[in-house]
Each structure stands twice: as C-alpha cells, then as structure tokens.
Amino acid sequence: MKIRAFAALGALTLASCVTQEGEAVFPNLFEPAPETAVEALNRYYEDYPESKLPRAPEGVPLPAETAVIDRILVASCNDEELDSPTLAQLAEEEADLFLMIGDNVYGDRDGRDYANNQPELEEVRESFADLADRAEFQEVRAKFPMMVAWDDHDYGANDAGRNFPFKNLAERIHETFWGLEDQDVGQWPGTYYARSFGPEGQRVQVIMLDTRFFRSALTKTDEYGAEGKERYMPAPDGSYQDMLGSAQWTWLQNRLQDPADIRLVVSSIQVMPTVHGWEAWSTMPAERERLFDMVEKTGAEGVVFLSGDRHTGFIYEERDVLPYAANELTASSLNLSFATESAERDPRQIGTAFPLENYGVVEIDWDAEKISLVLKDSDGQTARRNDIAFSEIGVD
Template sequence: MAVRWAGLVAGALTLSACATQEGGSVLPNIFEPAPKSAVEALNRYYEDVPASALPKAPEGVPLPASDAVISRILVASCNDEELPSPTLAQLATEEADLFLMIGDNVYGDRDGKAYAINEPELDELRESFADLATREEFIAARSKFPMMVAWDDHDYGANDAGKHFPFKAFAERIHETFWGLDGEDVGAWPGTYYARSFGPDGQRVQVIMLDTRFFRSDLTPTDEYGAEGKERYIPTPEGDPQDMLGSEQWTWLENRLQDPADIRIVVSSIQVMPTVHGWEAWSTMPKERERLFDLVNSTGAEGVVFLTGDRHTGFIYEERDVLPYAANELTASSLNLSFADESSERDARQIGAAFPPENYGAVEIDWEGETLSLILKDSEGKTARRNDIAFSDIGVD
C-alpha cells in the first residue's frame, strides 16, 4: 500500500509541474517557490480547494453550556452511509445530553462493498460524507443531540492507515469542514483531537476525543495471517518505533488530564484495554498502551473511563491495577455493519460475553447515587450488556 500511495503522490507532483506551463492544468499555478516534496505540493493544492467544494453536515444542536449538568451520553461507531441504519434511527429516539460518533462514521475508502485506495482528490471520501448528510437516520440524530466526533481509518481515508497516509491533511480538512470544527480550536492544529468540559465543580464531565490516526507509527504485520490472536497485527517489538498520538498530542493530553473534572470520558477510536486479539488496538503498541496508563497515574486524573469503537462487536471491560482505580472501557460497534451473531472472544478483563449484533452505547451518570453505568443497547434499544460502577471505584470522591 505504501508503494501505491507513493505512486499516486508522485503523479500528483508531476501534474503540479504542468501548472507552470502555458495552457493550464488540473492544478492551479500555486507552486512559487517550488514545493520541496510531493506531499507539500499536494498540501498546497488542498489549501486552495474552496470550502464550498466540501460536504457539510446538516445544522446541528449546539453543545451544552459549560455549566450544564450531563447525566446521559450516547456513543456509536461504524456506520456505512451506503446502507440503511435502523439502529441509528433507534438511537435517535433516545433522550441524551450528548451523542458521540467515535469513528468509521462513514466508509470513505470503499466503493460499494469493495475497499479501494483513495486517489489524491479523495473523491470517495467526500462522496461518502455527502451521502451521510442526506441519510434520514443521521439527520434525525443530528437535529436532536449535541454531538462530538472522532475519526477512525475509514473516515480518515484508508483501511488501518496511520501517519504515512499521504492525503491526511486533506482528509482532516474534509472531516473538520463536515462536522463544523474548522472554525474551532481543533481546526487550528494538525490532527482532529479536542476536548470539552461540562457542568459545575462536583458534577463536571470532561470529554476527550483522541486522534489515533494522524500521528500513529506503522503497525507490525502478523506473522500468521488470520490466526486467532494474530489476525492482522502483532505487538510492535521492544526496540521498534511506537507512537500512537504524536508528541504534541501526548503533551496536550497530559495537560487536559490535569484540567478540573470529576468524570473524564476518554474516547479512542480503537480499543485500549483488551490484548487477546490481533486487530488494531493499543495492544499492538504495548509501550504506548503503558504510556497512556502511566499518564493517567502521573497526572492524578480521577474518573477516567474509556469509550472505543472499531471492532464491529460490542464489549465491556474492567481491570484493576493499571490505574490507581479500576480501569473501565465500553466498546460500542457497530451501527449497521454487524458480521456475526455470536463471538467466542474472551479477554480476562471482559465483563460478560461479546455482543456482535448491531448496537450502540450509553453512559449514564447518577450524580445523587454516585454511580456510572456503561451500557450496550441492541438495535431495538434494549439493554444487551451493562456494568454499574460506583464513583469510588474510579477514584471520584
């Protein structure tokens, strides 16, 4: 795939050279002085694409006020915009203070059912977002709930891609323009990570949206394709580069974990806690996974709960001893791309069986009862899995 991307970028640079010749080109004459690399040439071109050429989501509901008490959050991932999404329609009938779409919100690297490598113009990705904007189920959810979003590989532009995806700057612009983030703080820096806090002291919820794509180093391919626990990737060896978030995002996260908050919802598009499978997850970079837990420890951040997606199966996890309190994770996936009815996957941290049918998640916070509940709901809105957690078990006084 890296060779294919290199060829596409080199082709784009060749086209850019034509822009200086009489008669014009598909690319504008913007290369003065000449770009130092093909990627730089592409990024100059991308900057010149008018915002009107990029798809935008329907007008949404403003985020809650900074002093608004949050007691219910919905979460979902993996939504193919080319297919009906009755589970998203069901989600839109719920009541909640906030809705988090946490990755693979479209499948912009697919043409129908086949995966495809995006061309530099990212036509398929733009078309996918434009299609999502017209879906009745999405419009219903968008018009009802304040939303925060993260991206994963399929709305980043390439399956399992990381920092070497050459069109990532344009993918970021497409993402931020569609979701209305281009004028926010997140639009001012590379990557799509950002955070928001809601509620007064004693009832403050912080939502941290991580970007596990833009800066991520390469994964280590499996040495036994398809084998259980080694399906696609194996953990990166000790001495090889491991970077999930990039130095700037790591520093930013350290600062955010020191912001005042009682409950901290940390959103990662890929799973954080499990280690038994060979799909994308923090476990593919053991040192980075350890670094994440160490950062929570060193900052003294209380009330951290992880929300993840990606797996086309729902899970709930709980583990002691990696944080100063119990670490908890809810994986909500997928809205309309279920591949099975049952799963035998079982991690020692797992609470209950996996749930592969279409699903979405809910985080319910009972401030008076001092409990937080992680809930998986099926396509009809019925509770499929649940874990009730006392505030004291996650370090909340």
C-alpha cells in the same frame, strides 16, 4: 514505494493543473518550489475549494459549560450506503450528548489501499455527502449535541496511519463536515479536541483522541488470520512506536490535569483488550503503557475509555493498570454486524461479546455516585451493562 510513487504521480498531476477559474494551483510564483510530492499535495490542499467539501446538516449547540449532563450516547461503524435502523432507534433516546466516534462513513470502500484511492478523496467526500442526506442521521443531528472522532474508513484508507499521503485533505473534509474548522481543533494538525461540562463536583470532560493522523506503522502478523494474530502483532520491545504524536501527547497530559470529576477518553480503537490481532493500542504496548502511566502521573480521576471499530460490542474492567479500576465501553457497530455470536474472551471482559448491531449509553447518577456503561441492541433494549461506583474510579 507504491505509496510514495502514487503520491508523487498525484502531486505532479495536480501541480500541472489549473482550477476551474483558470488560476494556477500555486499562484505565488515567488514561493519556493515544493521539495516533495507530499509537500506539493499539501499546498494544493490548503487552497482546496470549500465548495467541494460536504457539510452535515446544522446541528444542536453543545451544552453550556455549566450544564449538568448525565446521559451520553456512543456509536461507531455506520455504512452510509445502508439503512441504519439502529441509528434511527438511537434517535428515540433522550440524552445530553451524542459521541459518534469513528467509521462514521465508509469512504474507502472502492479503494482499501492507498494506490487505489485518489488524491482528491472523491469517495470520502461522496460518502459524507451521502451521510448528510440520510434521514436517520438528520434526525440525530437535529436532536443531539454531537462530538466526533474519526477512524480509518472516514480517514480515507483501511488501517491507515501517519503515512497516508492524503491525510491533510481528509482532515479538511472531516473538520468542514462537522463544523469544526473554525474551532480550536481546526487550528492544529489532527482532529483531537476536548470539551468540559458542568460545575465543580459534577464536571464531565470529554476527550476525543486522534489515533490516525500521527500513528506510526503497525507490526504485521507473521500468521495472517490466526487467532490472536489476525492481522497485527504487538510491536517488539525497543521498536519505534507512536500512537498520538508528540504534540497530541503533550496536549493530552495538559487536558488530564484540567479540573473534572468524570473523564470520558474516546479512542476510535480499543485501549484495554490484548487477546486479538486487530487494530488496538495493544499493537503498541509501550504507547499503551504510556497512556496508563500518564493517567497516573497527572493524578487524573474518573477516567473511563470509550471505543469503537470492532463491529462487536464489549465492556471491560481491569484493576492495577491505573490507580483505580480501568473501564472501557466498546460500542460497535450501528449497521455493519458481521456475526451473531463471538467466542472472543479477554480476561478483562465483563460478560460476553455482543456482535449484533448496537450503540452505547453512558449514564451518570450524580446522587447515587455511580456511572453505568450500557450496550443497547437495535431495539433499544439493554444487552450488556456495568455499574461502577464513583469510588471505584477514584472519584471522591
């Protein structure tokens, strides 16, 4: 009720305002009146002044569709108000592509629940503007082609999903900042998109999922802070679960049937582990199984999952959930490490967790027919690594 009431108050306030130029918020007097507060907000957002939306510095174009790529950087969880020496170290790397995969800013620091946030998402906009001014971000932006995903803190509210009332403006902020508004992703609700690079036999597909815009509510824990149930529990059998929304699920099914040799499926939240009670696909077991089933039914070869969010780095591998070995690299965080050690141990883990500041590297050796998932520390030294033969992930 608090969310709806606040959204209604915000919508009514906005609807009664005029723009700085003196034009009514809803200039078409013949358009039917909005039926809900959220509808009123969304009409306002459609005409939200572009001048109020921050933009990243001009970036490097993505590689050509025919370009062979063999080195990809991955990172998440970057507080724009803090120095980021790990991001600066990442800028010293050589790579074909940089994936910045969520919590790229922390735009909800002062409003971690909906009621404390504002309909015009002032803090989110300010956070992106601050990121654009950061020297280390400017370095990576000028050096690497980039693809991006969002997570809750650049979405606008901690752990938020489909019920976040200001999500349409959050989407405009995200797509405008990253220069996506005129691309395919800017033409549909949500921020998911995919790109492919390389010729047949060396084709890499990068699929950026949106695990926020359409996601249904999570099941809250019955024992807050307890190990394995820290904040959420798996949704019970038979309950409503939706991670991606019907349109994105259909889109993903189609993309998994596109020709590719290696497919990097980016989820801002973790896909494979099940031992913790933080946000992850494990909170929606039916949706997690749906994802694995879709990979199998589409015959998609070479799927590797990439994730962030956890403020700890992990590497996972598991047999029997896909037609081949399932692998995941969790790269987190750039400058928000909360611990020096972690006892978390999922049976799928390769090695121990790495809670210090880190970033990831995906190395593809086309000649040796192997892919390596690497975690690097703030000095650029390898902290964790898993080498995977193409044959292990179904690549002929």
